Amino acid sequence: MAIAVARSPLVERSPVLMQVAALTKRYRDQAALAGVSFEVRAGEVLGLIGPNGSGKTTLLEAVAGVLPADAGDVLWRDAPLPVGRRRDVVFYLPDGLRPWDDQFVPRVLAFFAAVYGRSEEELADTVRAVGLSPVLGKRVLALSKGYGRRLMLALALLTPHPVLLLDEPFDGFDLKQTREVMTLLRRVAANGRTLVLAIHQLADAERVCDRFILLAGGAVRGVGTLAELRAAAKLGTAGLEEVFLALT
Amino acid sequence: MRSPEAADVRRAPLAPLLVKELWGVVTGRALWTMLLILCPIVGYSFAQAVSLYGEASAAAKDAPVLATGLSPLDGVLVPTFGAFYVTVTLLFPFVAIRALGREKESGTLRLLVQLPYRVPTLIAAKLAAVAGAWLIAIVPALSALALWAAFGGHLHAAETLNLLLGHLLYGLLIAAIALFAAAIAESAATAAIIALAVTIGSWVLDFALTGQPGLFEWIARLSLTQALRPFEQGLFSVGVVIATLAAIAGFAALAAVWLHPGVPLREKLVRSLLVAIAAAAVVLAATQVRTAIDVAEDRRNSFPAADDRAVKELREPLVITVHLAPEDPRYADLRRNVLGKLERAMAHVTIRLASSGQTMVASTSDPSYGEVEYVYGGRSDRSRSTSHREILPLLYGLAGIPPPAPEPGGDYPGYPLIAKAQAALPWFLGMLPILIILAWWWSCRPPRIPMRLVEEGGKT
Numbered sequence: 001m002a003i004a005v006a007r008s009p010l011v012e013r014s015p016v017l018m019q020v021a022a023l024t025k026r027y028r029d030q031a032a033l034a035g036v037s038f039e040v041r042a043g044e045v046l047g048l049i050g051p052n053g054s055g056k057t058t059l060l061e062a063v064a065g066v067l068p069a070d071a072g073d074v075l076w077r078d079a080p081l082p083v084g085r086r087r088d089v090v091f092y093l094p095d096g097l098r099p100w101d102d103q104f105v106p107r108v109l110a111f112f113a114a115v116y117g118r119s120e121e122e123l124a125d126t127v128r129a130v131g132l133s134p135v136l137g138k139r140v141l142a143l144s145k146g147y148g149r150r151l152m153l154a155l156a157l158l159t160p161h162p163v164l165l166l167d168e169p170f171d172g173f174d175l176k177q178t179r180e181v182m183t184l185l186r187r188v189a190a191n192g193r194t195l196v197l198a199i200h201q202l203a204d205a206e207r208v209c210d211r212f213i214l215l216a217g218g219a220v221r222g223v224g225t226l227a228e229l230r231a232a233a234k235l236g237t238a239g240l241e242e243v244f245l246a247l248t
Numbered sequence: 249m250r251s252p253e254a255a256d257v258r259r260a261p262l263a264p265l266l267v268k269e270l271w272g273v274v275t276g277r278a279l280w281t282m283l284l285i286l287c288p289i290v291g292y293s294f295a296q297a298v299s300l301y302g303e304a305s306a307a308a309k310d311a312p313v314l315a316t317g318l319s320p321l322d323g324v325l326v327p328t329f330g331a332f333y334v335t336v337t338l339l340f341p342f343v344a345i346r347a348l349g350r351e352k353e354s355g356t357l358r359l360l361v362q363l364p365y366r367v368p369t370l371i372a373a374k375l376a377a378v379a380g381a382w383l384i385a386i387v388p389a390l391s392a393l394a395l396w397a398a399f400g401g402h403l404h405a406a407e408t409l410n411l412l413l414g415h416l417l418y419g420l421l422i423a424a425i426a427l428f429a430a431a432i433a434e435s436a437a438t439a440a441i442i443a444l445a446v447t448i449g450s451w452v453l454d455f456a457l458t459g460q461p462g463l464f465e466w467i468a469r470l471s472l473t474q475a476l477r478p479f480e481q482g483l484f485s486v487g488v489v490i491a492t493l494a495a496i497a498g499f500a501a502l503a504a505v506w507l508h509p510g511v512p513l514r515e516k517l518v519r520s521l522l523v524a525i526a527a528a529a530v531v532l533a534a535t536q537v538r539t540a541i542d543v544a545e546d547r548r549n550s551f552p553a554a555d556d557r558a559v560k561e562l563r564e565p566l567v568i569t570v571h572l573a574p575e576d577p578r579y580a581d582l583r584r585n586v587l588g589k590l591e592r593a594m595a596h597v598t599i600r601l602a603s604s605g606q607t608m609v610a611s612t613s614d615p616s617y618g619e620v621e622y623v624y625g626g627r628s629d630r631s632r633s634t635s636h637r638e639i640l641p642l643l644y645g646l647a648g649i650p651p652p653a654p655e656p657g658g659d660y661p662g663y664p665l666i667a668k669a670q671a672a673l674p675w676f677l678g679m680l681p682i683l684i685i686l687a688w689w690w691s692c693r694p695p696r697i698p699m700r701l702v703e704e705g706g707k708t
Contacts, residue, residue, distance in 0.1 A: 066358045068512040083510055087362045099356045100268070102275055104694050106701065107268075114264035115363055124700045136697050155359070 014041040017194055018081070018090075018163060023072030025058055025218075032058045034219045035072070040163065040196060045189050047209030048198040049244060055218040056198035057095065060165045063196075064092030091159045093152050095167035095198075101141035105132065105151060108140060112158040123158070129184055130154045145172035153181065163194045170204050182208040206240040216248040260364035262373070269347060269377035276346045279381050280688040282339040284681055286332065286388045291676020293331035294392040297324045298399070298669035305664030315662035319546055321407050324396055326480045329415055332389040333476065336382075336419050337451070341443035343381050344426035347374045348503070349436030361508050371427060371504040375496075378423040382416065388680060389415075395675065399667035404545040407482045414479025417492045421472060422447060424499035431506035447472060482544025487537035494534060498527025540592050546660035551589050554652040555640050562624070562647050565596040569621040571614065574601065581634040582620065589636065622646060 018040040025033040032055050040046055048056050061067035063074055065086035074081045076089055100108050109132075113123040127133055130150040135143055143151060149172045156164050169185065170178045185208060189195055199205040205212065212229060214222040222229050222243075230238055233246035273279060301323040308314040351357045360370060397403055426443040433439035454471040468474075475492045478485040505511075505519045542549035550556050568587065572579040591597050602616075619630045622639070624646040631642055644651045 061358070064362065065510045066361060066508075068510055087364070091362055092358070094355055094358050097355050097359070099354070099359050100272070100351075101354060101356075102350070103271060106697050107271060107695050110695075111264050111268045114267075115260055117261075120698055120700055124698075127701050133702065136701060137694050 014043050016040070017042045017077065019073075019075040019078075020059075020063055021073045021075065023059065023062055023074075024070045025055075025062055025067070026070055031218050033062065033069070033072075034217070036215070036218070036220055037072075038213050038220060038223050040194055041211075042162075042194055043189055043192055044210045045185065045195045045197065045208055047205040047212045048196060048215060049202060049205050049212050049240070050198075050200065050215035050248075052200060054215045056200070056215055057167055058218075059215065060092055060167055060196070060198055061094075064090050064165055066092060087161075089161055090163045090165060091156060091161040092165040093156045093167060093169070095171065097152060098140050098143070098148055099152070099155065102139060104137070104139050105143070106136050108151065109154060109158070112155050116158055116160055118158050126154050126157045129157065131180070146174070146177055149173060149181075153184075157188065162192075163196065164188075165196045165198075167198045168200065169197055170199065170201065178204060179207075202239075202241045202244060212240065214244055214247055222247040262369070265363075265365060265369070265373045266376060269373045270380055272350075273343065273347055273377045273381045274384075274691045276343070276350075278339075278342045278346050279384065280684060280691075282335065282343060282385055283388065283684045285339065286335050286385065287676050287681050287684070289331045289335055290328060290388040290392055291673060291680075294324070294328045294395070294676070295669040295672050297327040298396070298401075298667050298672070302666040302669065305666050308662070308664040315664045316546075316660055318662040318664045319544075319660075320396070320402050320663055320665075321404070321411070321480075321482055321544065324401065325393070325403075325408065325411055328392045329389055329411060329480075332386065332415065333418065336385070336415070336422060337447045337472075338444070340382070340385065340419060340422050341426040341429070341447065342440060343385075344374075344378045344423040345430045345436050345439045345443060347378055348427055348430040348507075349433070349439050352430065353435055357507070357509060361510065367507050368501070368504045371431075371500050371507060374427060375420070375423060375500055378427070379416075379420060382419040382423070385419075386412075386415070388676065391675065391680060392672070395672050399665065399671075401665050401667065402663035406543040407545055410482065410484050410543045411479050413484075413489075414476050417479075417489065417496070418472065418476045420496050421475060421492055421499070424496045424503070427503040428499045428506070431503040478540070481549060482542065482546075483549045484541040484543050486539040486541075487534045490537060491531045491534035494527050494530035498523060498531075501527070538591050542592070549589065549592065551593065551636055551640065552654065554655045555636070556593055558644070558649070558652045559590065559593045559640070561649075562594055562643070563596075564625050564647075565598065566590065566594060566643070567598045567600070567623040569600045569602050569623075571602045571616045571619045571621075578618065578634055585634055586636050586639050 016039045019037075020039070021037050022035045023033050023037070024031070024035050036055070036059055048059065050056050058067065062069040062072075063086070065083040068083075074086065081089070100111075109123060109127065112118075113120075118126075127136070130153050132147065132150050132154055135147045135151075138147075140148070140151065149169070153166075153169065156166065166185075170181060173181060182204070185195055185197070197205070197209065199209075206226065211223070211225050213220055214229070222232055224232065226240060226243070229240075229243045229247065230236065233243045235242055235246055238246075301318070301320070304314070304318060304323065308318060348357075351360055361367065363370075365373075393403060393408070422443075425446050426439070429442035429446075430436065430439040433442055450470075450472040453468055454473045475488060475495075478488050501523045502520055505516055505523060540549070547553075551559060568590075570579065570582065570587075572582070587597075587599055591599070618632050620632070620639075621628055621630050622642060624643060625648075627646045629642050629646055631639060633639055641651055
């Protein structure tokens with residue numbers, strides 16, 4: 001089933017929801033994040049683009065408040081958002097995680113649904129949306145990589161947070177599954193949630209994201225839509241890959 | 249899918265978290281392995297205790313006066329629960345560590361701390377789940393009590409419940425230490441090493457330093473085993489209960505401080521220091537609380553009822569100077585038979601060790617060594633006795649009051665029983681392990697999947 005992934009043309013005019021200002025994180029002598037600043041607009045799908053080791057995961061974890069940053073701020077609708085209150089508005093889904101892997105899938109789903117007050121109908125909607133039905137009788141540790149990723153996605157969809165930070169959401173999916181998940185994520189964004197996706201596959205990012213943050217060596221090398229980045233790189237009709245190489 | 253909204257940490261229901269934690273503990277191998285190990289250990293200890301109690305009871309048949317010394321608390325309950333105590337010390341940390349260590353090792357902790365619960369709530373839920381695991385783990389020991397009752401053995405409700413309370417507090421203390429170890433360690437293996445270092449190190453303190461003079465004596469009091477001892481003696485000590493609860497709360501609070509990966513190290517260290525100071529202050533204050541209730545049926549922790557009432561009437565301060573080294577067995581006798589009982593009965597008792605800090609060998613050259621001086625109401629007297637039968641008349645003399653008349657009928661009768669201990673072994677070595685394996689199998693079954701999930705999810 002071929003699915004077209006449509007982007008929202010209204011995103012550029014959306015209000016700024018969250019601002020990340022001069023976020024810095026060092027591991028001994030190495031700067032994992034060097035004063036990273038950007039803004040997140042309501043309802044957009046923002047792609048955090050960079051090669052392995054560029055600081056994408058560190059950035060997401062620092063924004064979510066599960067990793068202490070050395071310096072910098074996160075603002076929510078222009079007001080400071082302390083670390084202790086990040087979980088009120090932001091939910092971060094780590095990469096490659098098998099949560100509570102010795103439990104059965106329905107038990108993990110039911111836990112999240114109960115915590116966030118979701119009805120059985122909403123839970124069924126989520127299971128249908130991510131296609132988890134075939135593995136409901138399995139333990140989390142017995143899931144394939146793709147189904148493990150679907151479970152994580154289901155957990156994120158059960159949360160009520162306005163902003164979802166997803167680390168490598170397409171890792172583990174084949175081409176068809178990737179397109180299905182892209183469509184799902186676009187639908188989530190169309191329903192009013194804002195997504196920040198850390199992606200190292202530039203082709204995937206180009207298909208699903210409204211705007212991009214190009215990250216290399218822990219520093220932001222470019223921010224904007226593909227058209228804006230093309231203009232900055234002075235590459236007329238180039239794809240994201242060429243633009244990324246030109247700007248980093 | 250619902251529209252986005254802010255998650256409210258104050259409205260998240262506790263029940264799902266508790267259920268998740270309980271499932272986490274119950275579905276783990278650690279608890280069931282511990283239970284299977286407990287069966288033969290508790291069973292063997294119980295059989296041995298009943299057998300020895302039977303031999304002593306047989307001797308009491310010919311000499312009835314011996315029967316008064318036969319207490320099921322000392323003869324059966326404490327040895328049986330002693331086996332439970334050893335297993336809890338060595339294996340229960342693994343059960344508690346699993347409640348947190350697995351989430352930490354797998355990275356699931358990063359999801360957990362984003363849930364709408366405060367970190368102390370997360371730790372409290374884990375501690376509650378581990379307490380639930382303790383309630384399951386104590387089943388073999390409780391079944392030993394049931395067998396003892398079935399054999400016709402006597403159980404005194406107050407002293408039995410008091411012993412169970414002591415073991416519960418001890419189990420929670422071990423659990424809190426293990427949770428703290430899991431919170432600070434990067435892996436479950438490291439956490440286990442830390443927790444066992446504390447529990448086994450505590451045994452070393454207990455074995456090596458108890459009875460030593462000066463600072464060593466104070467250090468020996470830090471042993472975890474000390475928390476259990478009054479309960480094994482049939483004493484409900486308010487100070488020990490408060491101190492143990494404070495230690496449990498302190499370690500749990502430290503676990504909460506170290507749980508969140510988003511808190512900087514320096515902040516964790518400062519908070520840890522504050523928690524440690526607060527917990528230590530409460531523990532220290534609790535050691536000054538002398539209130540205790542003698543729940544032993546044989547009233548071993550109190551003077552005879554008439555004397556107890558008479559001693560309680562002595563309102564003036566009593567100062568006792570003991571010319572004995574702390575490691576001298578006579579001091580232990582004096583403490584158990586007289587000093588401890590006086591401290592519990594009288595409001596103002598001060599006990600001083602004249603040879604504090606000196607060893608027994610160095611002190612014995614002192615001609616007054618062995619004497620105990622009692623000062624009350626401006627009058628003093630000395631005695632070398634360690635028995636209340638001689639000391640109490642001395643105190644009545646100092647106070648100028650006549651000794652009370654003994655009350656007839658209050659003597660402890662003793663409960664001799666000759667039972668076939670071997671009859672318990674098939675239960676502990678066969679039936680109970682089979683029941684535990686069945687329960688383990690039940691806990692591993694997949695949950696019921698709501699039809700709506702299967703039907704609607706299946707449409708995709």
